[in-house]
Amino acid sequence: MRINKRGLVCSLVGNKHSQLSGLFGYVCVWLPVLAMLGLNGCAGVVSGTSTGGPSPLNITNVQVLSATTSTCQIAWTTDVPADSAVDFGTSTTYGSSTIVDPTMVTNHVVTVSSLAPAATYYYQVRSTDSKSNHGQSGGHNFKTNGLGISGTISPATGGGGATLTLTGAGTGTVNADSAGNFTFSGLLNGTYSVTPTHAGYLFNPSNQNVTLNGSNATGVNFTDAAQTFSISGTITPIAGASGASVTLSGTASTTTTANASGAYTFIGLLGGSYTVTPTNAGYTFSPPSQSVSVSTTNITGVNFTDNSVAVAPTISAQPVSQTVTAGQTASFTVMATGTAPLSYQWQKNGVNIAGATAASYTTPATVTSDGGSTFGVVVSNSVGSVTGAVVTLTVNAAPVAPTITTQPANQTVTAGQTAVFTVVATGTAPLNYQWQKNSVNIAGATAASYTTPVTTTVDSGSTFRVVVNNSVGSATSAAATLTVNAVPVAPTITTQPANQTVTAGQTAAFTVMATGTAPLNYQWQKNGINIAGATAASYITPATVTSDSGSTFGVVVRNSVGSVTSAAVTLTVNAAPVAPTITTQPANQTVTAGQTAAFTVVATGTAPLSYQWQKNSVNIAGATAASYTTPATTM
Numbered sequence: 001m002r003i004n005k006r007g008l009v010c011s012l013v014g015n016k017h018s019q020l021s022g023l024f025g026y027v028c029v030w031l032p033v034l035a036m037l038g039l040n041g042c043a044g045v046v047s048g049t050s051t052g053g054p055s056p057l058n059i060t061n062v063q064v065l066s067a068t069t070s071t072c073q074i075a076w077t078t079d080v081p082a083d084s085a086v087d088f089g090t091s092t093t094y095g096s097s098t099i100v101d102p103t104m105v106t107n108h109v110v111t112v113s114s115l116a117p118a119a120t121y122y123y124q125v126r127s128t129d130s131k132s133n134h135g136q137s138g139g140h141n142f143k144t145n146g147l148g149i150s151g152t153i154s155p156a157t158g159g160g161g162a163t164l165t166l167t168g169a170g171t172g173t174v175n176a177d178s179a180g181n182f183t184f185s186g187l188l189n190g191t192y193s194v195t196p197t198h199a200g201y202l203f204n205p206s207n208q209n210v211t212l213n214g215s216n217a218t219g220v221n222f223t224d225a226a227q228t229f230s231i232s233g234t235i236t237p238i239a240g241a242s243g244a245s246v247t248l249s250g251t252a253s254t255t256t257t258a259n260a261s262g263a264y265t266f267i268g269l270l271g272g273s274y275t276v277t278p279t280n281a282g283y284t285f286s287p288p289s290q291s292v293s294v295s296t297t298n299i300t301g302v303n304f305t306d307n308s309v310a311v312a313p314t315i316s317a318q319p320v321s322q323t324v325t326a327g328q329t330a331s332f333t334v335m336a337t338g339t340a341p342l343s344y345q346w347q348k349n350g351v352n353i354a355g356a357t358a359a360s361y362t363t364p365a366t367v368t369s370d371g372g373s374t375f376g377v378v379v380s381n382s383v384g385s386v387t388g389a390v391v392t393l394t395v396n397a398a399p400v401a402p403t404i405t406t407q408p409a410n411q412t413v414t415a416g417q418t419a420v421f422t423v424v425a426t427g428t429a430p431l432n433y434q435w436q437k438n439s440v441n442i443a444g445a446t447a448a449s450y451t452t453p454v455t456t457t458v459d460s461g462s463t464f465r466v467v468v469n470n471s472v473g474s475a476t477s478a479a480a481t482l483t484v485n486a487v488p489v490a491p492t493i494t495t496q497p498a499n500q501t502v503t504a505g506q507t508a509a510f511t512v513m514a515t516g517t518a519p520l521n522y523q524w525q526k527n528g529i530n531i532a533g534a535t536a537a538s539y540i541t542p543a544t545v546t547s548d549s550g551s552t553f554g555v556v557v558r559n560s561v562g563s564v565t566s567a568a569v570t571l572t573v574n575a576a577p578v579a580p581t582i583t584t585q586p587a588n589q590t591v592t593a594g595q596t597a598a599f600t601v602v603a604t605g606t607a608p609l610s611y612q613w614q615k616n617s618v619n620i621a622g623a624t625a626a627s628y629t630t631p632a633t634t635m
Contacts, residue, residue, distance in 0.1 A: 057082060057135035062125055064142045065109065069117035070214055072142050074125060075109045078135065082127035084108040092122045092139070104130060117214070118146030118188045146186030147212045149194060151220035153180040158201035158224030168192035169212075180224075189213050194220055199295055200271035202227045229294045231274060232265040233302035240283035240306030250274035251294075271295045278304050281337050282311040312384035313338035319377060323394040326368050333360040334388050336379040345378045363393070371395035399428035401473035408464060412483040415457050422449040423477050425468040434467045452482070460484035490562035491516035497555065501572040504546050511538040512566050514557045521558045527551055541571070549573035580605035593635050600627040 058079045065073040074086055081104035089095035098110055108127060115121065124138030149166070153159030159180025166172045169190025176182040176196075184194075195207040201224045210217045231248070235241035241262025247255045251272025258264045258278070266276075277289040283306045292299050317335035324330045336342055336359070346356035353361065361375070370393055377388040406424035413419045425431055425448070435445035442450065450464070463479040495513035502508045514520055514537075524534035531539065539553070552568040584602035591597045603609055603626070613623035620628065 057127060057129050057133040059125060059127060059135045059137040062137045062140055067142055067144055069145045069147055070115050071111055071113045072115060072121070072144065073109060073111045074123065074140075074142075075107070076125045076127075076137065078106050078108065078127050078129070080129050080133075081106055082108075082129040082133075082135070084110050085126045086110045086112055086123055087126065087138070088112055088121050088123035090119060090121060094122060094124065115144045116189060117144050117212075118186050119144050146188065147214075148183055148185045148187065148216040149192060149210050149212070149220055150181070150183040150216070150218050151194070151222065152176075153182070153196055153203070153222045153224055155224065156180045158198050158203075158226060159196075159222070162196050162198035162201070162203075162224070165195045165197070166192055167195070168209075187212055196222050196224070198224065200227050201225065226270055228268045228270060230265055230267045230298045231269060231276060231292055231294065231302055232263070232298070232300050233276070233304065235262040235264070235278055235285070235304045235306055237306065238262050240280050240285075240308055241304075244278050244280040244283070244285075244306070247277045247279070248274055249277070269294055276302050278306070280306065281314070282308055282339055284309050310339040310381075310383045311337075313342055313379040313381055313386045315379060315386055315388050318389040319375065319391050321391040321394070323396065324366055325396050326398050327365055329363050329365055330393050331360060331362045332375050332377070332391065334377050334379065335359070336386070338379070338381050339383060341381065343380045345380075347376050347378070349374055350376075366393070366395045368395050368397055397428075399470060399472040400426075402427035402431055402468040402470055402475040404468060404475050404477050407478045408466065408480040410481045410483070412485070413455055414485050414487045416454055416487055418454055419452045419482050420449060421452075421464045421466070421480055423466045423468065424448070425475065427468070427470050427475075428472060430470065432469050434469075436465050436467065438462055439465075455482070455484045457484050457486045488517035488559065488561045489515070491520055491557040491559055491564045493557060493564055493566050496567045497553065497569045499569045499572070501574065502544055503574050504576050505543050507543055508541045508571050509538060510540075510553050510555075510569065512555045512557065513537070514564070516557070516559050516564075517561060519559065523556045523558075525554050525556070528554075544571070544573045546573050546575050575606075577606035578604075580609055591633055594632050596630050596632055598627060598629045602626070 059076050060079075061075070061077040063075055065075050067073070083104060084101040085098055087094040087097045098112060101108075101110065108125070110125070112121075112123070120141055120143045122139075122141045124136050124140065126134070126136045128134045153162050153176050156179050159176050160178040162176045162180070162182075164174050164176065164182050164184075166174075166184050166187075169192055170187050172184060174182050174184060184192075189212050191209060191211045193207050193209050196203045204223045204225070208220055208222075210220055235244055235246075235258050238261065241258050242260045244258040244262070244264075245255055246258055246264045246266075247253075248266050248269075251274060252269060254266060256264050256266060266274075271294050274292045274294065275289050276292060278285045286305045286307065290302050290304075292302055313336045315334060315336045317333075319332040319334050322330040322332065332346070334344070344357050344359055346353045346361040361377070363370070373393045374390045375393060376390040379386050379388065402425045404423060404425045406422075408421040408423050411419040411421065421435070423433070431448075433446050433448055435442045435450040450466070452459070452464075460483055462482045464482060465479040466477045468475050468477070491514045493512060493514045495511075497510040497512050500508040500510065510524070512522070522535050522537055524531045524539040539555070541548070549572055551571045553571060554568040555566045557564050557566070580603045582601055582603045584600075586599040586601050589597040589599065599613070601611070611624050611626055613620045613628040
């Protein structure tokens with residue numbers, strides 16, 4: 001406490017070393033007021049009501065309006081206008097106070113700040129009116145909101161339903177929702193560790209440290225990956241273990257083969273329930289199968305014991321039907337498993353074949369009468385027997401070389417037509433054909449008939465023949481001759497006439513080039529009307545006039561077969577150029593010194609007209625328009 005020069009007694013309130021940093025100051029009262037309080041025995045400082053004046057100060061409706069992680073808003077009512085202050089702390093002795101708000105009001109609202117999150121505070125409210133009547137109401141408390149830690153575990157397959165454990169400044173567990181989102185709430189300031197767990201999954205990172213200091217922590221994220229495991233064991237003794245097939249069923253299904261030592265391993269398995277079953281022809285296993293539950297670690301020692309047992313024959317690869325040519329042999333083969341020794345007996349058409357007692361059987365040289373015969377085999381041992389599938393022998397007759405029974409015939413066509421040559425041949429199929437023109441193979445001509453491209457007179461006299469072959473041999477047909485008669489050809493324009501541009505008084509020449517059977521006749525037309533005497537491949541107009549401009553010219557070319565009309569082309573006739581004529585001469589100009597003078601000329605003639613002004617017969621640089629303005633003149 002200190003007394004200043006003005007007679008004020010000031011006391012330090014607040015604790016600048018508490019978490020309410022900044023909420024401290026001096027509460028000052030006039031010495032006369034203290035004297036008055038002393039005279040009255042401090043009777044005015046009571047909870048809720050002041051008895052130290054003619055009008056007691058009553059405090060009612062003390063309440064918390066809102067609280068956050070670091071602030072709390074407290075309200076109360078007084079029956080007369082008074083100032084506002086709050087004493088508060090984490091115990092009922094308070095220890096800290098807000099700075100007195102001197103505003104005289106009946107509805108009081110004071111915000112307490114710089115509080116710790118998730119903490120319980122005790123408080124009393126104080127008010128003093130303008131007559132120094134005091135009132136206070138204590139024994140109240142509030143709790144600040146806690147801080148939060150939140151994040152997401154992805155993908156949701158391992159994140160959804162994962163358990164997250166919080167350690168450090170506080171402890172707790174939460175479960176992530178179906179999307180992998182989680183939140184811890186109501187936390188104090190401090191350092192925490194967050195660790196996710198979910199059976200069958202690994203997390204990256206495995207945990208995260210988070211420090212809270214007045215604000216929430218978000219984005220505490222993790223990535224999950226399915227954890228895989230293995231199941232392994234050994235089958236003994238080796239006799240029935242090596243090569244045994246081991247089948248896995250349940251959460252996943254797969255098959256592996258035991259190695260030469262009888263060991264086997266399944267890898268890359270997700271957590272779950274599985275059944276392991278070994279099999280091997282001629283052996284039983286103890287136990288027949290084993291159930292295994294995989295959750296957090298690899299499973300080893302899933303072992304089996306094998307016992308040999310006689311097994312009846314089983315056919316693993318059936319004999320197949322055979323096709324041969326008469327004179328060849330046919331071979332049939334079967335593959336079987338079972339307890340040795342295995343005995344074989346081949347049959348033809350259901351009758352045992354003497355001496356055919358091996359896994360394979362080769363017939364004698366076949367004849368066509370063997371075609372359609374069926375063959376089968378019976379495999380037996382001390383336990384039983386099995387009969388293989390019945391298969392068929394097909395015997396084809398010996399192949400026959402081709403023979404041409406109908407030769408291709410001579411053909412006569414008109415130029416522009418195609419010619420067709422045909423041959424008929426017999427022999428063992430398939431028969432292959434290759435047509436030739438003048439003894440040279442024709443690409444793609446590999447059928448019994450051949451159609452030429454469109455012929456020309458050049459093809460006349462060509463010979464055509466065909467070579468027929470199969471697997472045995474070949475035969476070449478007689479050569480047939482092609483005669484091609486010429487045909488008249490209608491005119492075709494190869495070079496169209498072109499547009500022409502001339503000056504009035506000149507002539508214009510139009511020319512066309514055409515092919516076709518001679519003689520070719522020409523008829524030129526102007527604007528679609530025949531021009532008398534214009535019957536040559538070229539046409540020269542009379543001297544043109546401007547009215548000819550825009551006229552179209554074309555030509556019809558004819559012969560005995562038909563006609564063709566050229567494209568219509570256009571004649572453009574430009575007027576003859578006219579020299580310039582000055583129609584309005586420039587006029588004399590009189591100006592005052594310092595002014596400019598403008599000279600203008602008007603001229604006609606064929607555009608473009610060019611102008612060059614002169615001063616005293618000397619060209620003026622840049623003066624090239626119909627008008628010329630001088631610079632400012634001088635005397």
